[in-house]
Amino acid sequence: MAGVVIEAGTEADLAKYKARDILDVDVELPPLSAELLHLTKWIATYYMCAWGEALRAALPPGSSGGSARSRVRTVAMVDLSDEAPFELPRGARQQEIIEQMRVWKAAEETPVPQTQVLAECGGTAATLKRLAEMGYLHIETEELDRSREDLEELLRTVSRPDLHVRQQEAVDAISAQIASGAFKTFLLHGVTGSGKTEVYLQALEAARQEGKTGIVLVPEISLTPQTVRRFRARFGDEVAVLHSRMGDGERYDAWRGIGEGRFPIVIGPRSAILAPLKDPQLIIVDEEHESSYKQFDPAPRYHARDVAVIRAMKNGATCILGSATPSLESLSNARAGKYQLLEMPERVPIDGVPARLPDVRVVDLRNEASMRGTNNALSPSLLAAIEERAEKKEQAILLLNRRGFAPVMECTSCGWVPECPDCSVSMVYHRPLNHLRCHYCGITKPPPRTCPECQGTELAFLGSGTQRLEAELAERLPDVRVLRMDLDTTSQKGSHNAILEQFGRGEADVLLGTQMVAKGLDFERVTLVGIIRAEAGLQLPDIRAEERTFQLLTQVAGRAGRADLAGQVYLQCVQPGHPVIQFALRHDYAGFAKYALETRHALNYPPAGRLVSILFSGPDDDATRTRAEQFRTLIDNHLKDVDRLGPSPAFIHRVKNRYRHQIILKIPESVPASRVREGLRKAESAAGSLPSGLRMTIDVDPVGLS
Ligand code: ADP
Ligand code: ZN
Ligand code: ZN
Secondary structure, three states, X not given: XXXXXXXXXOOOHHHHOOOOOOOOOOOOXXXXXXXXXXXXXXXXXXXXXXXXXXXXXXXXXXXXXXXXXXXOOOOEEEEEOOOOOOXXXXXXXXXXXXXXXXXXXXXXXXXXXXXXXXXXXXXXXXXXXXXXXOOOEEEXXXXXXXXXXXHHHHHHHOOOOOOOHHHHHHHHHHHHHHHHOOOEEEEEEEOOOOOHHHHXXXXXXXXXXXXXXXXXXXXXXXXXXXXXXXXXXXXXXXXXXXXXXXXXXXXHHHHHHHHOOOOOEEEEOHHHHHOOOOOOXXXXXXXXXXXXXXXXXXXXXXXXXXXXXXXXHHHOOEEEEEEOOOOHHHHHHHHOOOOEEEEEOOOOOEOOEOOOOOEEEEEEHHHOHHHOOXXXXXXXXXXXXXXXXHHOOOEEEEEOOOOOOEOEEEEOOOOOOOEOOOOOOEOEEEOOOOEEEOOOOOOEEOOOOOOOOOOOOOEEEEOOOHHHHHXXXXXXXXXXXXXXXXXXXXXXXXXXXXXXXXXXXXXXXXXXXXXXXXOOOOOOOEEEEXXXXXXXXXXXXXXXXXXXXXXXXXXXXXXXXXXXXXXXXXXEEOXXXXXXXXXXXXXXXXXXXXXHHHHHHHOOOOOOEEEEEEEEEXXXXXXXXXXXXXXXXXXXXXXXXXXXXXXEEEEEEEEOOEEEEEEEEEEEOOOOHHHHHHHHHHHHHHHXXXXXXXXXXXXXXXXXXX
């Protein structure tokens, strides 16, 4: 078992525990700083998990289990040092290495990967390290995700624009704060294309000029390659990029490099907030409203944005939360004076010409007679617009937040729909592989030829997923070149980036996909955005369903017409009068916030109060529900001034053959979090240990559905 030493105990402690011998110590990993010990302790307390669970999140995966340390190292690159002594070193092997290195240097082949040096000359990593210590060699860890040539190419293309007046004001305020060394959080609210990323870059430059370090959080590295590239272009190999598809070994090495102080800038998804950077003085959370900042499984179920603010506070650091559509929580904190609001309401002008937000045109699908009775997802006007752009060598992005071919397969005579045998959801038809798939557990099975209920042979595919939309385009606009981007086309490492690069090079006219296409993309030639079904997602029983939909519509609309070409958005819907759609088409964030906050306040939902979700799951429905009901009684005894909803079956009642029942606590602002924790702890100990097979999951500040 791997453990973490947090302090030295006393002789007296030995009476309390049975101490085990320490078999081995991972000396390569820099020790956790006092700062991270405090931060993980805070996470454990606030999110109600074990300190060990929080500590594990702060350690690279390779370190948490003895023999699991089969890590692949990042490529170490070896070069002759500029100050290499002229005389050869003494050892024969050492001489051989230096002579070979001189040959490579003369041929301009340096730096050479360490593995190549060792393969050609023999010796071990220690031999090279020794030569480096003697001043002969220079060994550098190669960048984690791109080759050196790419980096150099990037650094050549870097341009540092003069800031627009609004950007300058933001950078000035932030730089002054960084210099002061006192804690503050800024909420940078800037419309899409207002130049937020440039503000982050220059704020980080200001920090670096004072020798300070910083962390940049992005929602998901693979979805934001353009953003990451801009940071690397500006800061080169000062940047450690962490990503979720890194192997354990890569992550281990990155963690080590950061802990050793080799990378003063860390950019990564939510887990990067726990990176072992020493004393970060600037913490940036890009797209702070994104729900991917919340971790669900395994514990700690932390929200990286909130941890970012806490880490900054504990460190006297500056924190920037940036978004075109700030979360209602952050907006409220800004209004309450906890955060300082910085606004950038306009797009950056290009060559002095103010760039406008795109025009949004509503297509009311109820009036589209020609679509009735068909499975077509594209209205004639959107179809014509796509064709027109393709002819002008401009590009279009289409959003359809549903993958697969058809979301529903249905028997036309009896209405039977295939359901996942293990989860209470219907299965989605995927055409390329001709199977039905459960999007919750991933199980697949062949589609039946006849209805298992009535033996009917007419099985219809209803509705459109991204695969069907792709097929529809191929059929109706055969000359238009289409790329599809969804979970199914991006399951392989690098495939996401490959699709974006192809699109960026103009090798396709249309990029269609799920919400992946809405994020952080900036393509000059995209002048059309089509939203296939604007209200998809609104009906989900989630307190944030409207907020999510508004954010998604605003984000994807922002992809149109970013440079000198005017942008147009076609928003297809069946409820054009819905307030969320109305606010989205007017780019009216303030109006939306006012509308949504009214409901949240009326119902004591965040940000008006806080939520804690308690989910029980088990193989037996009755036993699980009974346990949840018992717990409800205990909560009612121990937590009096808290509103309680449920237990009731979770939104998806059964997942992977486990039944789920949920209790939601609504905690008024007046009740301190510590009291809730205490009450829950008491209820937990009164409830006793869980029967085997049952699981109870506490989620503090939950996000999304269970
Ligand atoms: P946001 O992150 O707010 O959507 P970006 O930072 O991506 O906006 O900026 C949008 C575009 O404008 C990018 O192509 C960026 O390079 C460009 N840009 C940003 N700031 C400036 C500036 N001051 N002058 C010229 N171009 C800029
Ligand atoms: Zn049937
Ligand atoms: Zn399933």
